[in-house]
Amino acid sequence: MDCIFCKILSKQIPNYTVYEDDHTLAFLDIFPCVKGHTVVIPKVHAETLFDVSDSDLSALTVGVKRSMEKIQTVLQPNGFTVGWNHGSAGGQAVPHIHVHIFPRWDKDGGGSMHSIIKKTGEIDVAALAKQFI
């Protein structure tokens, strides 16, 4: 499989491990956006969240929590921003699902999730809600 994260799992490519268990591996991002930027991956190849089984997703969520606890202990950030880029339109470059963990510090200059995209005033929420009934 020509997947860079599968190559990290098979140790063809080295990594700086933050946390590992039977189902997940968390390692430092090689091009960090912030000190301690970590990616957490399932040990089974899956492109997006839709391709992950519920049991693997449960394990991945635990891996994210354990990784955050480790980062909290080592770096003592004031908070975290956590999420994943889903699909190319969502900014996903590596087609093996991975959760980004950004440790955050007070006044670190970064924004919240809301700073990724903002279409305030263009969206009729009440009309949109009818599509979900």
Ligand code: 5GP
């Ligand atoms: P994406 O844009 O797909 O959500 O994020 C992919 C992330 O993987 C990027 O932040 C990028 O820096 C990181 N990355 C890509 N290749 C490697 C690698 O070989 N090693 C590590 N540690 N991180 C990588």
Ligand code: ZN
């Ligand atoms: Zn993979």
